[in-house]
Amino acid sequence: MHEQFNFAIEVLGTISFAMSGSFAAMQKRLDPFGVLIIAFVTSVGGGTVRDLLLDIPVFWMHDLLTCALILGTSIFAMIFKSIEKNFKVTLFIFDSFGLGLFTIIGVQKGLNAEIHPFICIALGTITGCFGGIIRDILLNRIPLIFRKEIYATACIVGGSVFLLMTKYIPLSYTFIQIFTILLIVAIRTLAVKYQWQIPKFYGHDHNSEM
Amino acid sequence: MHEQFNFAIEVLGTISFAMSGSFAAMQKRLDPFGVLIIAFVTSVGGGTVRDLLLDIPVFWMHDLLTCALILGTSIFAMIFKSIEKNFKVTLFIFDSFGLGLFTIIGVQKGLNAEIHPFICIALGTITGCFGGIIRDILLNRIPLIFRKEIYATACIVGGSVFLLMTKYIPLSYTFIQIFTILLIVAIRTLAVKYQWQIPKFYGHDHNSEM
Amino acid sequence: MHEQFNFAIEVLGTISFAMSGSFAAMQKRLDPFGVLIIAFVTSVGGGTVRDLLLDIPVFWMHDLLTCALILGTSIFAMIFKSIEKNFKVTLFIFDSFGLGLFTIIGVQKGLNAEIHPFICIALGTITGCFGGIIRDILLNRIPLIFRKEIYATACIVGGSVFLLMTKYIPLSYTFIQIFTILLIVAIRTLAVKYQWQIPKFYGHDHNSEM
Numbered sequence: 077m078h079e080q081f082n083f084a085i086e087v088l089g090t091i092s093f094a095m096s097g098s099f100a101a102m103q104k105r106l107d108p109f110g111v112l113i114i115a116f117v118t119s120v121g122g123g124t125v126r127d128l129l130l131d132i133p134v135f136w137m138h139d140l141l142t143c144a145l146i147l148g149t150s151i152f153a154m155i156f157k158s159i160e161k162n163f164k165v166t167l168f169i170f171d172s173f174g175l176g177l178f179t180i181i182g183v184q185k186g187l188n189a190e191i192h193p194f195i196c197i198a199l200g201t202i203t204g205c206f207g208g209i210i211r212d213i214l215l216n217r218i219p220l221i222f223r224k225e226i227y228a229t230a231c232i233v234g235g236s237v238f239l240l241m242t243k244y245i246p247l248s249y250t251f252i253q254i255f256t257i258l259l260i261v262a263i264r265t266l267a268v269k270y271q272w273q274i275p276k277f278y279g280h281d282h283n284s285e286m
Numbered sequence: 287m288h289e290q291f292n293f294a295i296e297v298l299g300t301i302s303f304a305m306s307g308s309f310a311a312m313q314k315r316l317d318p319f320g321v322l323i324i325a326f327v328t329s330v331g332g333g334t335v336r337d338l339l340l341d342i343p344v345f346w347m348h349d350l351l352t353c354a355l356i357l358g359t360s361i362f363a364m365i366f367k368s369i370e371k372n373f374k375v376t377l378f379i380f381d382s383f384g385l386g387l388f389t390i391i392g393v394q395k396g397l398n399a400e401i402h403p404f405i406c407i408a409l410g411t412i413t414g415c416f417g418g419i420i421r422d423i424l425l426n427r428i429p430l431i432f433r434k435e436i437y438a439t440a441c442i443v444g445g446s447v448f449l450l451m452t453k454y455i456p457l458s459y460t461f462i463q464i465f466t467i468l469l470i471v472a473i474r475t476l477a478v479k480y481q482w483q484i485p486k487f488y489g490h491d492h493n494s495e496m
Numbered sequence: 497m498h499e500q501f502n503f504a505i506e507v508l509g510t511i512s513f514a515m516s517g518s519f520a521a522m523q524k525r526l527d528p529f530g531v532l533i534i535a536f537v538t539s540v541g542g543g544t545v546r547d548l549l550l551d552i553p554v555f556w557m558h559d560l561l562t563c564a565l566i567l568g569t570s571i572f573a574m575i576f577k578s579i580e581k582n583f584k585v586t587l588f589i590f591d592s593f594g595l596g597l598f599t600i601i602g603v604q605k606g607l608n609a610e611i612h613p614f615i616c617i618a619l620g621t622i623t624g625c626f627g628g629i630i631r632d633i634l635l636n637r638i639p640l641i642f643r644k645e646i647y648a649t650a651c652i653v654g655g656s657v658f659l660l661m662t663k664y665i666p667l668s669y670t671f672i673q674i675f676t677i678l679l680i681v682a683i684r685t686l687a688v689k690y691q692w693q694i695p696k697f698y699g700h701d702h703n704s705e706m
Contacts, residue, residue: 107439109436109439110439112442113415129544131553136405137339137401138402140404143404192558194560198536205533209634213423227530228533229527334549344549344551347549347611424629
């Protein structure tokens with residue numbers, strides 16, 4: 077049952093990031109194949125780095141479903157886009173859900189590989205953020221992680237809460253998964269909506285270049 | 287005999303991308319060591335990612351020839367450059383040949399590792415495109431993949447044709463290799479020459495940033 | 497005893513790059529979590545790529561100390577920064593020391609894995625430069641390697657001298673390590689101070705884009 081739910085999380089995360097990649101690529105006017113490739117890289121990027129770090133087989137190498145899902149999603153996105161014009165919000169939501177879903181998967185895979193919980197948070201954050209970072213670098217967009225938005229922060233908080241709850245709170249594992257995934261989405265969404273910023277207690281510096 | 291021809295393909299691909307990396311670096315006025323490093327990264331980048339994904343030993347780690355070839359090529363390129371000034375075309379041709387050669391190598395290595403053909407196309411595209419992408423990111427150039435040119439598209443088409451021909455057409459394997467490599471080079475060259483573009487059936491979007 | 501000294505080098509390198517990452521991130525006004533992540537990526541980036549290339553377990557996956565060091569360093573850096581404003585020089589020094597320390601570690605790990613010395617120089621250069629490159633790419637700064645400064649050149653020279661001395665000069669291994677690390681730092685510092693540049697014997701090219 078856990079297995080099935082984890083599978084569902086992976087499928088949803090793959091679709092979410094494929095969506096965000098497709099829209100980002102379409103906004104940059106890439107041709108359909110370019111859109112497909114950006115969707116692919118955005119979707120598998122984080123998990124690929126995670127698997128390489130854990131030294132386990134890269135998940136999509138022997139998994140046709142992932143590739144099929146990404147292909148289907150990007151085609152759907154392109155058709156969908158041709159009808160409606162502005163998807164800023166949809167895109168943002170998909171990116172946020174992908175972030176939440178992949179972060180929790182990353183933390184879990186780390187725990188399964190008997191990595192120290194503290195390091196698992198880093199691993200989850202990488203899994204969640206990396207796909208979007210590659211997408212933004214390839215598309216010459218300012219990486220989200222660098223924008224004023226709270227982004228990686230949401231992953232770190234969500235991952236930490238997940239670890240604490242699974243360890244100390246006697247609730248169904250599945251419930252904790254759903255809760256922390258929604259927590260990450262909520263933190264990011266609210267942060268953008270209300271322009272949350274973590275106070276920078278360090279002073280300003282006029283040399284913006286080293 | 288297959289082995290020998292595959293070896294020839296690898297050597298030609300290594301030289302082609304080392305050339306394109308050297309010229310791109312020289313156009314950005316890097317010093318000779320910088321040129322060497324960019325040539326190296328451009329040349330081994332795609333194959334390195336491919337080998338990491340396939341979880342096989344990284345090809346250049348125990349292969350002095352590759353490093354020697356890259357060193358020789360970049361020195362040759364620098365001397366050559368000092369005579370003649372404009373190599374836009376030469377550079378483009380080398381980049382296109384590298385693209386074709388490495389894409390087919392990537393698809394083959396995937397098949398040898400018993401990866402599903404569909405995934406092998408993705409692997410071939412990554413092998414072909416990644417070196418140039420790293421080169422462009424390091425040199426702060428707009429990644430080719432993002433320009434209007436047909437680039438990744440050529441890899442996907444070439445890789446697919448290679449798979450279909452090897453499976454259904456009773457021709458010599460070597461002939462099919464040469465044919466598909468030249469096909470990728472031809473698609474890209476003609477696409478640039480005649481400004482081919484794949485129609486974007488999705489509408490325009492005024493928010494170019496998410 | 498060698499072991500202990502190598503351990504000291506790794507610790508110092510980790511702290512140096514965590515420092516340089518923290519300051520670079522603070523100069524770009526990232527929030528504290530963003531600073532932590534950039535410090536982390538800068539510090540582990542080079543070694544991670546090195547371990548992936550050598551196909552050995554990624555060093556920080558089972559090493560809590562590295563993560564603790566980076567966390568502590570970035571917190572220290574943020575508090576420190578809040579007092580004093582301009583750290584261009586400090587940042588530069590930390591980046592240079594990290595470069596020297598990690599380059600030599602990279603070359604050593606390559607030799608231990610029985611990689612050809614010539615390839616070990618490439619490996620050392622990658623180990624030394626990669627963390628800073630990822631940092632600069634994530635922060636949308638022009639990668640140092642691309643600036644006029646002598647950067648990778650220092651790694652190549654330092655790595656080569658290390659190999660030659662360990663092979664032909666009958667001095668204590670530890671002395672050679674310290675000497676070559678300081679050599680790399682010195683080359684880079686003097687190069688910047690006196691604006692050294694390696695002569696580009698190849699002519700200028702007006703097409704700065706391919």
